[in-house]
Amino acid sequence: MKLCEYCMAEFEPKRPDQKYCRPKCARRYAQFKNFKKAGRTVYTRICPKCGRLFMTIDERKVDCQDCIGIDIKERLRKPKKKDDAIKAVNHMARASGMSYGKFVAQMSMEPLERK
Ligand SMILES: [Zn+2]
Ligand SMILES: [Zn+2]
The missing domain is CATH 1.10.1220 (Arc Repressor Mutant)
Known part of the structure; x- marks a missing residue:
């Protein structure tokens, strides 16, 4: 078992050099690394819904990007x-x-x- 470098979730790596649990995490990690490089403030939070770590540049954001997406999808599917x-x-x-x-x-x- 390895820990994802972005969200800190445990995962079973498919390749020995795999650092992230899913492609999304790799993408986000790269994205926020760029934000940091550009001098933006990047906040690291724990999402209360899925318990994963996530990064955001929005100070008020409390849910991770994934859970916000799920919320909207669920609300559309069934009130x-x-x-x-x-x-x-x-x-x-x-x-x-x-x-x-x-x-x-x-x-x-x-x-x-x-x-
Ligand atoms: Zn991850
Ligand atoms: Zn979440």
Whole structure:
């Protein structure tokens, strides 16, 4: 087992000279090394979601780049709370120029019409 030089996660190297657990980490490490070279402040943080170390030049950033991506993807796939679903339906209703009730009624009628 080796420790990734970027995120400090343990990984099983596929090659003896492998320094990073995944290509992403190698890319980010190189990217932030360049930032440092250019005199930018680079912050190293531990992501509360995945527990990996990550680097950022954004002082306020708390989640790693990967977890932010996952969050957005998950939110798009399925709204977590019922409220979110209602908000989404509300938005669609407004976009199609109907009231919420009318829109929901039409939505629940659709399968019947298709039969
Ligand atoms: Zn890594
Ligand atoms: Zn993370």
